[in-house]
Amino acid sequence: MRPTPPPPTRRTVVAFHAHPDDEALLTSGTMARAAAEGHRVVLVVATDGGLGLAASEYGSEGSGEGSGGGRAADLGDTRLSELRASADALGVARVETLGYADSGLGPELHPDPPGRVRFVRADPAEAAGRLAGILREERADVLLHYEPNGGYGHRDHRRVHEVGTMAAQLAGTPRALQATVPRDTICRAIDLAARVYRFPPEFDRSSFDTAFSARSEITHRISVRRHIRAKRASMRAHASQASADGGADRTLAAFLRIPRPLYDLVFGREWYVDAAARPGDPVRRDIFEGLPPRDGTR
Secondary structure, eight states, X not given: OOOOOOOOOOOEEEEEESSTTHHHHHTHHHHHHHHHTTOEEEEEEEEOOTTOOOOTTTOOTTSSGGGTOSHHHHHHHHHHHHHHHHHHHHTOSEEEEEEEBOOXXXXXXXXXXXXXXXXXXXXXXXXXHHHHHHHHHHTOSEEEEEOTTHHHHOHHHHHHHXXXXXXXXXXXXXXXXXXXXXXXXXXXXXHXXXXXXXXXXXXXXXXXXXXXBOGGGOOEEEEOGGGHHHHHHHHHHOGGGGOOGGGOOOHHHHHHHSOHHHHHHHHSEEEXXXXXXXXXXXXXXXXXXXXXXXXXXX
């Protein structure tokens, strides 16, 4: 009689993002896969996304906190509610926000709102300490955050990389993976989608030629096709970020109109860079692959 194999180790992954909806685009498939495989998934956002672009019914950048009104605060509340709906779709066990204010995307950096500091102005060590506290409490095996440029250079995304790197070191988290996309892959995907869908005027295709990471830097390539419904549901949960006034289109809305066979092809993989990987290591297919056993001391 064959011996019963030991049960697989239950791991914990913490995904750290700048704003609600960032998780849907970069790590939602990985999160849904981990949850479906019995692992604990924790989602942390630095801000409420109160300065994101959205239809006027939600509020938009410059219409609220930065100009004395309340609409950005309303948008932030809406986006946090959307975040929780996304988390439910992915099987996330815990959602936390660090409580910083959104720094916004445009060239102008708004003043800090009453009682809060914009994430890009926050003390990185303080922010890293908050995140490290969650990593320690959860005994996290893996932290997901961003590569140094934050994908396309958003100031809050770059700060996520800085804070995430520092927090993983403080907490002694065994593995920190930088969520990214091989830039040649995303450029091909955008060009393919553009044959069928017209992207909004603010969408800058050329910005992706230098965004994210070179293919040679990728250390983890994760198949998430079995969890594509959860990933699409996560995107759909962020309705405010698919909205615009006057019939204008948004990138997220365009993504959600892509029919399933093409959507599965475009979004069926997620990619990461492990800065601690050794040159020549094979590309891993699982974010937990190769981790040491949990010894109960962390």
